[in-house]
Amino acid sequence: QVQLVESGGGLVQAGGSLRLSCAASGRTFSSYALGWFRQAPGKDREFVAAINWSGGTTSYADSLKGRFSISRDNAKNTMYLQMNSLEPEDTAVYYCAARLYRGTTNEVRDRFYVAWGQGTQVTVSS
Numbered sequence: 001q002v003q004l005v006e007s008g009g010g011l012v013q014a015g016g017s018l019r020l021s022c023a024a025s026g027r028t029f030s031s032y033a034l035g036w037f038r039q040a041p042g043k044d045r046e047f048v049a050a051i052n053w054s055g056g057t058t059s060y061a062d063s064l065k066g067r068f069s070i071s072r073d074n075a076k077n078t079m080y081l082q083m084n085s086l087e088p089e090d091t092a093v094y095y096c097a098a099r100l101y102r103g104t105t106n107e108v109r110d111r112f113y114v115a116w117g118q119g120t121q122v123t124v125s126s
Contacts (some may be wrong), residue, residue: 003028
């Protein structure tokens with residue numbers, strides 16, 4: 001099973017940008033559809049974005065469209081989340097997740113993902 005490690009989190013001022021990375025181990029990275037989720041203190045984990053195995057299909061939480069961009073590089077076994085125009089409400093621990101699926105449909109429900117990273121903290125100051 002794939003193992004995931006996030007990086008790129010940190011402290012940024014409102015309006016700034018960050019790019020998160022999710023590095024995967026294993027030789028079957030391209031067999032997995034991937035997603036980003038986040039969890040703010042005292043809140044449930046929520047869907048952020050997802051990308052299918054080839055990178056050809058992407059999905060976003062409605063509230064994040066236009067500010068966040070998900071991508072992947074199968075040759076590097078890495079997924080990315082570019083976050084622009086960050087707001088204090090984006091403060092959360094961000095997790096990447098993987099599910100074994102090679103179709104075109106993206107999944108927003110976290111229970112369908114079988115592998116998770118440890119999370120990376122993103123803090124946006126006002």
